Each structure stands twice: as C-alpha cells, then as structure tokens.
Amino acid sequence: MIFRTSRVLLLAGALALGIAACQEQLTAPGVCPATCPGGVPVVHDTVLDAIVDGDSTYVGYTVPGTGSTGLRSSNGFLGTTDRAFLRFDSLPAGIKIRDTLRSYTIDSAVIAIGVLQRDTLESGTVLWLHRIPRTTDTTATFAEIEASITPATVIDSVTLPDSIKTAHQYTFLFKGDTLDDIAIPAADSGVLAMAVVITSPASTGIRVGGTGSGAGLTPIFRVYVTVNTPDTATSIRKQVIARSADYTRWVTSNPTAIDPDLLHVGTPTEARAMIRFPWPAYLRDSALIARATLELTPDVAMAGLTGDSAWVDLHGVTVDFGPKSPLTPLRGTRPVIFGSADTMKIDIIAEVQFWQSGVLATPHPPILVATLDPSGGASYTEPRFRSTRSATGRPRLRVTYQLPFDFEKP
Amino acid sequence: MRRHLLFGTALAALLPAALGAQSSQFGIRALGYPNQPYSARARSMGGANAMFDPESALNPASLGYLREMTAAFSVMGDRRLVETPAGDGNVRGMRFPLFSINGPLKEKPFAFGVSASTYMARDFAVAYTDTVDIRGTPTGTIDTLASSGGITDIRGAAVWRVNQRFALGVSIHGFTGVSRIDRHRYFQDTGYVAIHESSEVSAAGAGFDIGIIRQLARKLTVAALLRSDGEVRVRRDSLSETTYPVDLPLSAGVGLRYAAMPRLLLAGQAIWKGWGSTNQALVDIGGTGSRDTWEGGFGVEYYTNLDRPSRLPIRLGARRASLPFPLETGELPTETNLALGTGFLFAQDMGGIDLALERVWRKEAHSFEERAWLLTVTASLRPGRRSR
Numbered sequence: 001m002i003f004r005t006s007r008v009l010l011l012a013g014a015l016a017l018g019i020a021a022c023q024e025q026l027t028a029p030g031v032c033p034a035t036c037p038g039g040v041p042v043v044h045d046t047v048l049d050a051i052v053d054g055d056s057t058y059v060g061y062t063v064p065g066t067g068s069t070g071l072r073s074s075n076g077f078l079g080t081t082d083r084a085f086l087r088f089d090s091l092p093a094g095i096k097i098r099d100t101l102r103s104y105t106i107d108s109a110v111i112a113i114g115v116l117q118r119d120t121l122e123s124g125t126v127l128w129l130h131r132i133p134r135t136t137d138t139t140a141t142f143a144e145i146e147a148s149i150t151p152a153t154v155i156d157s158v159t160l161p162d163s164i165k166t167a168h169q170y171t172f173l174f175k176g177d178t179l180d181d182i183a184i185p186a187a188d189s190g191v192l193a194m195a196v197v198i199t200s201p202a203s204t205g206i207r208v209g210g211t212g213s214g215a216g217l218t219p220i221f222r223v224y225v226t227v228n229t230p231d232t233a234t235s236i237r238k239q240v241i242a243r244s245a246d247y248t249r250w251v252t253s254n255p256t257a258i259d260p261d262l263l264h265v266g267t268p269t270e271a272r273a274m275i276r277f278p279w280p281a282y283l284r285d286s287a288l289i290a291r292a293t294l295e296l297t298p299d300v301a302m303a304g305l306t307g308d309s310a311w312v313d314l315h316g317v318t319v320d321f322g323p324k325s326p327l328t329p330l331r332g333t334r335p336v337i338f339g340s341a342d343t344m345k346i347d348i349i350a351e352v353q354f355w356q357s358g359v360l361a362t363p364h365p366p367i368l369v370a371t372l373d374p375s376g377g378a379s380y381t382e383p384r385f386r387s388t389r390s391a392t393g394r395p396r397l398r399v400t401y402q403l404p405f406d407f408e409k410p
Numbered sequence: 411m412r413r414h415l416l417f418g419t420a421l422a423a424l425l426p427a428a429l430g431a432q433s434s435q436f437g438i439r440a441l442g443y444p445n446q447p448y449s450a451r452a453r454s455m456g457g458a459n460a461m462f463d464p465e466s467a468l469n470p471a472s473l474g475y476l477r478e479m480t481a482a483f484s485v486m487g488d489r490r491l492v493e494t495p496a497g498d499g500n501v502r503g504m505r506f507p508l509f510s511i512n513g514p515l516k517e518k519p520f521a522f523g524v525s526a527s528t529y530m531a532r533d534f535a536v537a538y539t540d541t542v543d544i545r546g547t548p549t550g551t552i553d554t555l556a557s558s559g560g561i562t563d564i565r566g567a568a569v570w571r572v573n574q575r576f577a578l579g580v581s582i583h584g585f586t587g588v589s590r591i592d593r594h595r596y597f598q599d600t601g602y603v604a605i606h607e608s609s610e611v612s613a614a615g616a617g618f619d620i621g622i623i624r625q626l627a628r629k630l631t632v633a634a635l636l637r638s639d640g641e642v643r644v645r646r647d648s649l650s651e652t653t654y655p656v657d658l659p660l661s662a663g664v665g666l667r668y669a670a671m672p673r674l675l676l677a678g679q680a681i682w683k684g685w686g687s688t689n690q691a692l693v694d695i696g697g698t699g700s701r702d703t704w705e706g707g708f709g710v711e712y713y714t715n716l717d718r719p720s721r722l723p724i725r726l727g728a729r730r731a732s733l734p735f736p737l738e739t740g741e742l743p744t745e746t747n748l749a750l751g752t753g754f755l756f757a758q759d760m761g762g763i764d765l766a767l768e769r770v771w772r773k774e775a776h777s778f779e780e781r782a783w784l785l786t787v788t789a790s791l792r793p794g795r796r797s798r
Binding site: 027028029030031032034035036037038039040041043045288289290291347349398400402404405406407409410 | 435438439440441492494495496497498499501534535536537538540542544545553554555556591593595597601602603604605607609611644646656692695696697698735737738777778
C-alpha cells in the first residue's frame with residue numbers, strides 16, 4: 001500500500017475541515033430539577049403605592065392655540081363652548097413699483113382654514129367665520145369673543161361635508177359682491193381678525209388648524225390685486241398678497257379647573273401628572289425586571305371627540321426638578337378609551353430599568369410623568385386620575401421580577 | 411529541548427480558555443463532565459493503552475517512551491442524541507480536548523512535558539418550558555440555560571527512565587477554568603420582556619500524580635498511576651462570598667499491555683476515582699452529590715505492516731465507566747464506548763494523524779440517555795524527523 005505525502009495531507013486536511021465545519025448545536029431539552037442546576041427561577045410580583053403627596057399636577061406647558069393640535073371650536077360639547085379666533089398680518093397700504101408706492105385694487109380674496117379633526121358621526125356641522133375687532137389680542141376672554149359673534153359679523157360659512165373625515169383645508173372665496181364681506185376699513189390698517197365658530201344639530205366640536213399645525217392646515221389670507229400703475233405688464237399689475245396668521249388662540253366657556261387632589265393630564269395648558277414612587281433596594285440593586293406597569297384609576301369616565309384619538313404617554317425624568325424636570329423620551333403609552341372608567345394600565349419597563357443601579361452611570365429617580373398625546377392643549381380629552389390623596393384608586397406601580405439566579409449552585 | 415518546552419509551557423498557559431471537551435447532559439451538574447485526556451490512539455482502543463501513550467496526558471511515566479520531541483493536538487467532533495423525560499434533542503459540537511508537547515532530554519534518561527487538557531467540561535445548553543402564575547394569570551415561559559467552558563488541567567511532567575524496563579514519572583497539575591453561563595427566560599405573554607443574566611463561575615486548584623511503567627516480561631508491560639487532585643475552589647463572578655470548595659478525587663489506576671503476537675497488541679486498564687469524597691459538600695449546597703467512579707477499558711491494536719507498524723494499524727476498543735455527578739440524587743450515570751481507529755505518519759514521519767471513531771451510550775436510570783458518535787483526530791508533529 002503506497003501513500004503519497006500529498007494524498008495524506010489532502011486527506012488529513014479534508015478530515016479536519018469536515019470536523020471544523022460542524023456547526024455547533026448544543027441545545028437539548030431539559031427537565032427540572034435534574035438538568036436545572038441553580039434551581040428554577042421564581043417570578044415575584046410586587047405592588048408599589050406611589051409616595052403619599054409625592055404626586056401632583058403641573059400646568060402651563062403650552063399656550064392654547066399655539067400647538068400642533070390647533071384650536072378648539074365647539075358648541076356645548078362636553079359641557080363647554082369653545083371659540084377659536086385669529087388675526088392675520090396686516091395688508092400693506094400699497095405695493096412698491098420701481099421705487100414708487102402704488103395703491104392697489106382688490107380683485108378677489110381667499111381665506112383658507114384647516115380643520116384637523118371633527119366628529120365623524122356628526123352631520124350638518126357648519127363652520128362660520130365671524131369678523132371680530134382688529135384690536136382683539138391674545139388676552140381676549142371668552143366673553144369678549146362671544147360678544148362679537150352675531151349675525152352681523154358673519155364673513156362666510158361652509159357646511160362640513162360628511163364625506164370628508166380627515167384633516168382638510170376649507171377655502172372661502174370672495175369676489176365681486178362678496179368682497180364687501182371682507183372689506184377692511186381704513187381705520188383697521190389692513191388688519192383682518194376673525195373667530196371660527198361652529199353650529200350643529202347636536203353639540204360637537206372640531207379642531208381648527210393654528211399657527212403650529214403645519215403647511216396646508218394653518219390659516220391663510222390671500223388677496224389678488226391690481227396695482228394702480230401705468231405699467232402695462234400683467235406680471236406687475238396683477239399681484240398676490242398672502243398673509244398668514246399673526247396669532248391663533250381659542251377660549252372656552254368652562255375653563256378646566258385643576259383639582260389639586262387629582263392628577264390631570266392634557267387640558268388647555270397641557271397639564272402633566274408627576275408621580276413619585278418608593279424604590280426599594282432589592283429592586284434597585286439586584287432584581288431582574290420582566291414587567292413594570294403603572295396603574296392609574298380615572299376619576300371620571302374618559303371622554304373625547306368621536307373619531308379623534310388620544311393617548312396617555314409616560315416619561316421618566318433624568319433629574320427631579322419638580323415641574324421643570326427634564327423628561328426622558330417616550331417610555332410607555334396607552335390609548336384612551338372613550339367612555340371607559342377602567343383602571344388604565346401602562347407598561348413602563350423601558351423607564352423603570354433606568355431606575356436600577358448599574359444600567360446608567362446616574363440612575364433616574366423613580367418618577368413617572370404622564371402627558372397627553374396629542375400635545376398642544378387642544379384635545380377634547382382631559383383625563384383625570386385619582387391621586388395618593390384619593391380614598392381609593394391611588395396610582396401604583398406593579399413590578400414583576402426575578403431575583404438573581406443561583407449560578408454557583410452545583 | 412529546553413527551548414521547545416518553554417515554548418510549549420507558554421502556549422499551554424494561553425490555551426485553557428480555548429479548550430473544551432465533548433459536551434454531555436451528564437456534565438450539567440456540579441463541575442461537569444469528566445474528560446478523558448486521551449489521544450485519538452488511546453480513544454480508539456477504549457482508553458486501554460492510555461497509561462502507555464505519551465500523547466495522552468494520563469500517566470507521566472509514558473513520556474519515557476518518547477524518542478524525540480512531539481507536539482500533539484486533538485480535535486473532537488460530537489454528534490449526539492439526547493433523551494430526557496422532556497423529549498429528545500439532536501446535539502452537535504466540536505471541541506479541542508488535548509494539547510501536549512513532550513520530549514526527552516538529549517542523551518539523558520529524563521523526559522519532560524507539558525500538556526493542557528480538559529479536566530471537566532461544562533459545555534451544554536438546555537431549554538425547557540414551564541407555566542408560572544403571574545399576576546393571577548398562568549403564563550408560559552421558555553427557559554434556556556447554556557454554559558461554555560469548564561476546568562482545564564495544565565500538567566507539567568517529568569520522567570526518569572531508570573532503565574529500559576522501568577520508567578518513573580511525576581507531574582503536577584494546575585486546575586483553572588471558567589464556565590460562562592447564560593440564562594434566558596422568555597415569556598409567551600409579550601407584555602413581559604425576556605430576562606437575561608450571565609455569570610462566570612471559575613475554579614482553581616492544584617494536584618499531583620506519580621506513575622510508573624514496568625516491563626515485567628518480554629511481552630508484558632504494566633503501568634500504574636496514583637494521583638491526588640487536591641481541591642478546587644469554585645467562585646462566581648470573583649465574589650469571595652460565593653466561594654465553596656470541591657474535593658477533587660484521589661485516583662488510582664493500573665494498565666497492562668501484552669504483545670500477544672508480532673502483529674497484535676492487547677491492552678487494558680482500570681481506574682478508580684474517589685469522587686465520592688465531595689458528595690456531602692455538594693449536597694450541602696444544594697447539588698445532587700457525587701459518587702466514586704470506575705473506568706475500565708480493553709483494546710487491541712493490529713499492525714497491518716510489520717515493517718512500519720505506524721502505517722494504518724487497526725485499533726479496536728471498548729470502555730465502560732461511571733460518571734461522578736448524577737442528574738438526580740442517588741443515581742449513578744454510566745457510559746459505554748465502542749471504538750475503532752487507525753493512524754499513519756507522513757512527511758518523512760515528521761507528521762502523524764490518528765483517528766478514532768467512537769459510539770457512546772450514556773445513561774442514568776431510565777430517564778436520561780445519550781447516544782453519540784465521536785470522531786477524534788490527533789495531529790502530531792515531530793520536528794526531529796525520526797520514526798517513533
């Protein structure tokens with residue numbers, strides 16, 4: 001039997017490769033306790049009640065009407081009447097053509113108003129534009145706005161079609177005779193201010209686009225003019241003046257009263273509920289947390305605009321500065337179910353794990369902050385939860401965890 | 411020679427973390443599965459000639475048979491069917507259970523060697539399901555427990571070849587190693603996040619042994635071994651509070667080799683290990699205890715070429731052993747091997763390959779069984795270019 005070295009080497013190499021190519025697959029079925037050194041891990045579940053008087057509501061995080069959620073306009077919906085109002089930037093006195101200020105004649109005008117949300121089950125809702133005094137500013141009260149809403153101040157109106165259920169921009173065209181409806185007296189210096197009002201067979205509400213609502217939904221006042229100039233070029237004589245809102249606001253007949261014994265979330269000033277929890281050493285230092293759930297009990301059933309959506313969001317804080325505590329990114333969220341008074345359970349392990357030592361260089365304090373999404377203060381949903389001062393339904397944190405596994409146990 | 415030994419010692423010191431051995435479910439408890447530090451040649455004879463085999467790290471006196479410096483490296487492939495009351499599973503893996511560099515001093519009756527071999531293997535992964543009641547709701551869980559590592563035996567051996575018929579060897583053993591253990595728990599309710607934790611369980615200790623090989627007659631040679639492994643101190647994540655000692659066994663073994671015919675070599679060996687000495691300590695800390703073990707092997711080697719006995723001999727062997735750490739208290743797991751192998755030298759005898767194919771049955775009571783195919787390849791290198 002003759003073996004050449006090269007053949008032998010080839011054979012040996014192939015054999016080694018064949019063995020080395022074996023992909024490891026080590027997992028086999030186990031059965032406890034025989035193949036469970038260290039035992040079977042036990043799942044623990046504990047409930048942490050919030051620290052008494054460590055929870056509170058903070059308000060003032062937004063000015064109504066400036067956020068992306070726009071402005072509320074309603075007719076007694078949920079017991080309140082809301083009025084949206086706005087003022088456009090002033091139209092210029094003239095247009096400068098070759099260093100000469102020329103007057104102009106308005107040929108036509110368009111006002112565009114966005115409706116962000118409406119009750120999709122409500123038919124016959126009419127959106128009205130009312131002129132209000134140009135001197136109306138952001139401090140106007142509900143009574144002041146309401147006083148301007150008369151038949152005589154109507155600029156225009158539109159019935160919201162049932163077929164349009166999503167955000168939509170409605171345009172109001174003024175031309176010829178109707179131009180008088182938006183005529184701006186000389187004393188008003190080119191300023192047009194107006195309120196957005198709705199009527200409907202039943203009480204309902206809409207959300208109107210404000211300055212923060214994004215392109216296509218913010219209010220626009222566009223004027224098409226002919227410049228009084230000897231120049232015959234159409235591009236010079238025919239011009240468009242576009243004005244956006246100087247401000248947008250809304251006022252309500254029934255401002256939300258913040259009850260210090262409850263936890264408010266949302267509201268026109270975007271209330272936040274801050275809840276502090278005890279955090280025992282066994283959870284901080286050694287527990288392996290599988291789930292952490294915040295349980296909030298509504299004081300009254302949740303309410304909101306049909307077709308609208310709202311979520312209660314949970315954040316942690318990186319350091320406790322009270323109402324000015326810097327919030328973490330979103331850690332947990334839960335949709336609001338209108339009509340439900342059931343305890344709201346929101347999983348929040350994404351934040352609770354940062355309360356443990358060894359995860360971050362500086363663990364977060366055991367604090368949760370509930371906010372409302374959409375933010376901006378225009379949601380009709382204003383959850384109110386019971387606090388540690390309530391007789392029942394106090395906020396609590398339910399933590400499911402395991403203790404460290406006994407690895408060294410043979 | 412000295413330079414080679416120094417290099418080998420350094421290399422061996424670097425290797426322990428990379429060494430592993432065949433996995434087994436019978437290595438899940440206590441320190442793991444006790445590896446046999448046998449080369450492919452010894453394995454293919456059921457371990458029967460391991461007492462005489464210089465490429466195996468069993469009897470230091472066996473180095474006295476070496477004529478030149480030899481480096482050997484073993485690789486083992488493992489395919490296994492595991493049967494438990496929870497079901498069956500197919501497992502496969504690859505390990506590097508043995509590495510050694512040994513050689514004689516030139517024109518002196520002494521030889522030295524270093525080796526690194528797996529002493530206890532703790533390579534396994536098990537998965538099991540359970541249902542636990544959480545928040546008042548039965549919730550399914552899937553647990554996995556996986557370990558990689560074990561304890562490595564780093565041996566330094568010295569042999570005095572008293573005469574042509576008698577060799578006396580001693581060696582010291584350093585035991586060191588880490589098992590990296592990972593545990594995962596998955597909940598079937600996705601509201602719960604998976605829990606993962608890991609740990610490193612280390613062990614360290616020292617031991618020694620003494621062995622002889624004595625030619626009693628022209629065809630009959632006997633070998634004997636006495637070994638004390640002392641104790642290892644097991645510790646988790648370098649935390650002194652978790653430390654506990656485990657007595658390693660006193661061992662005694664004897665081997666016989668008989669050249670029955672010019673073409674036929676018979677060999678056999680028996681080894682006792684006193685693992686039972688640490689039984690109470692393991693039970694006290696929640697383990698399933700330990701038992702003394704016996705190992706017996708018998709094998710033959712048939713030379714197909716008398717002029718070059720190293721060219722494709724046929725080796726057969728059988729081995730039966732008990733295992734020290736039962737899965738359930740009071741039981742005694744056992745294993746039975748049938749082996750077949752051969753080998754050859756090449757490149758002017760500078761290189762050698764030995765192969766062993768084993769069929770292994772392991773069993774504990776009627777609940778836990780394994781059937782495995784093991785393929786071991788030992789590659790050896792002899793830079794001196796002389797035939798053994």
